[in-house]
Amino acid sequence: MSAHPAASHPIGLSIRGGTKVYPGTVALKEVDFDLHMGAVNVLVGENGAGKSTMMKVIAGVEQLTSGRIEMEGREVHLTSTDEAEKHGIGMIFQELNLFPNLSVADNIFMAHEKTRGGIDIDAAEQRRLTAELMRRLEHDIDPDTLVGDLKVGQQQIVEIAKSLARDARILILDEPTSALSAAEVEILFRVIDELKAEGVGIVYISHRMEELIRVGDYITVLRDGAITGARSMEGVDIAWIVRAMIGDSSKEFPKEIDHPYGGQVLKVTDMRMADGAGGFVVNGVSFSLRQGEILGIYGLMGAGRTELVEAIMGRHSHAAGLVEVDGKPMGRASVADRIAHGLALIPEDRKHDGLVQDLSIRENMTLSSLGDVTRGGVHMDLGKERSRVKDFVKRMVIKIASPENPVSSLSGGNQQKVVISKALMTNPKVLLMDEPSRGIDIGAKAEVFRVMRQLAAEGLGIVFVTSDLEEVLGLSDRILVMSNGRITGEFTRDTATDTALVTASSVGHAPDLHGSESASQKEPA
Amino acid sequence: MTDMTASGPAQSGTTSALLMLMKARTFIALILVFTYFAIFAPNFLSAANMVIMSKHVALNAFLAIGMTFVIVSGGIDLSVGSIVGLCGMVAGFLLLNGIDIGLGWSIQFNTLEICLIVCLVGIAIGALNGFLITKLNVAPFIATLGTLYIARGAALLSSEGETFPNLTGNAEYGSDTYRMIGSGSLLGVPISIWMLIVVGLVAAYIAKRTPLGRFIYAVGGNERAAGLSGVKVTRVKFFVYMFSGFCAALVGIIISSQLVAAHPATGDTFELNAIAAAVLGGTSMSGGRGRIGGTIVGAFVIGVLSDGLVMMGVSAFWQTVIKGLVIVAAVVIDQAQQKVQARVTLQSQAMVGK
Structure with missing residues (x-):
């Protein structure tokens, strides 16, 4: 729990000058990050600060636009999750990547099946290893249970077991406790302690401050894609973390209109x-x-x-x-x-709940308020529709080439403005x-x-x-x-x-x- | 995105020309097929052949129009072929027997009444599909596969597998005009073609100019988002399956009238031709995309191709192979078009900034 001297925690992986650019936004700006082995490296920051991006880069899901990743002094190219896995890196994503229709054992050995002669799956061996892993994780889960029948917390444990089965030396946990009960969190922390003792380097992303302070040995804070604080956990308190997350000079918010x-x-x-x-x-x-x-x-x-x-x-x-x-x-x-x-709702998940990607910007915008441009409940006045859309594009300052383009061609910000326009059109x-x-x-x-x-x-x-x-x-x-x-x-x-x-x-x-x-x-x- | 803006106007000119070509691909295919047969197939251009061919095409086109709405809404309707068969049988039964109400009395119907009843049967089966899919959450493929068998079985049961022959109607009951639907013509154009024109225009109007049409596209494109935008998803789905059933009923009427007989196996595998026509016309099987006009052109390509090949004496086996190749090619080009299209829009979007 207390921070150890840095010497006992060798650096297992580091990023130097890491920059990641997505179309329209810079997710990481010249970050330098050191991952200590045999310790819990805590990562905090608000949504969109770049935590997940940085971890995806390490896990081989995304590649850096510029900068390099070093392991044991040598530069490595983690171009795929397979590649990262070969370097002993495992990541447990916030959204679990499990197959609910397959058994626990099948999930754990997915694409790494224990086989006889490369063809015949050795189910008994898989089951034995799974049972062993479950004992180690202090969970009484039958290897033959379907993952879909497990509680979310138990599924999380299966994910961890999956990484352990692949002998991960570096384990990235992205908000692992968000779906766990208090008891399950305790078990997870015991497992983390055990892994630490075995020299596994753990990266732990969470929004729960108390949890971070309790479990972390080193802390790195990200803000708007840049690292604003990195130190050992000793002496860190919530106030320090919040300050590093938000910064002293806060972002400009528009003045309240009285x-x-x-x-x-x-x-x-x-x-x-x-x-x-x-x-x-x-x-x-x-x-x-x-x-x-x-x-x-x-x-x-x-x-x-x-x-x-x-x-x-x-x-x-x-x-x-x-x-x-x-x-x-x-x-x-x-x-x-x-x-x-x-009432009108701007949903959280723009892509799945907010927009019909195939339809044009115009058609998306008016989807909730077609009644206003319709005569007799049947005939739509397309001219009126177009002029309404034009009004809103102007009022909301949406940057578009043409309202007839599919909405999927817009950047996130402009898409969001389309969703807001759609809601506002319903008065x-x-x-x-x-x-x-x-x-x-x-x-x-x-x-x-x-x-x-x-x-x-x-x-x-x-x-x-x-x-x-x-x-x-x-x-x-x-x-x-x-x-x-x-x-x-x-x-x-x-x-x-x-x-x-x-x-x-x-x-x-x-x-x-x-x-x-x-x-x-x-x-x- | 930066390298896209750098690609310059000259290149984007050729891309948009390419895009135009790809968009018009079904139409171009139709012209090519038509020209080819006009040159190489004897009598292809004769008026008599044109009439026969257009009648063939119309049957598939009706089904394909209904199918287009269903597919655009994100579903599939496998039951249309069977509905054609069942509706033909219902028409035949009503023409021959009327409805027996016991004591030796029976109700007889005139042509219009028969058509209305038959259409209601088609719509009812469509409503059954809609009910299974929306209320009981059965996958469209399975639900309509079930009604495919149910409707076919009902058609066979209605006559114990026999044909209803000599559907000439009875002047006394006002049903002698039933034959005219299939064989009559107005201003030299067959009645069935007039019907296709009306149904096609109505469908295109619904798709383009009514909220209902917009909702069909929205539901197929993203059902969750449509629902959260206030679209009554269940109602939209009911409509598309009922409309598809209605189109199938029309085909049942036309075929039984053309043949002056109703056979319970009529319409077998028609659903596949309808799906093919819709896909050929640019309808996306994943929903949200497709046009009525495209579908009709697609139906013409398939119809002209098969009739032309017959006239040229190509074996039926080869015809099947060629039809398959055309469908596959259409989908491949469609995929390519999507890519080019996305690039062109991204380019124009990049011009205005992010």
């Missing part, structure tokens, strides 16, 4: 939604929103924020709870109905925005924020979900913090501080620094 709030426009009472495993992803959430108010909902991944806004929008028919817009209670869950009553009273700045560059972010301010000033009620501290603090008039499907904190502009938000966002999540012992005792081992 305006009075109107009446209550949205009221949500006791929203609940089951998660299919006996619990609730959204657990009794109630709040209200006034006209012209920007309400920020802060929380970590898996806190139930996305599910909450989707439930408000009427996407889930099994969600229970009362939604009132302008005092009028909504009936059964139907997205079309809620749009008609003045909403309340705008629900789920991570509106995800995956877009800084310039586009600023413009999205400007638009939000503008809309609020025009009297729109805005609920926006984010896991970016700075954003939630800079933009919100009021902040709700969610954790484990519940609201765990409410702050006004004056009472909100970064540490308070971070603390509230991990309520109900073990382990925290002080309570970890008691928490683990409460859970049956």
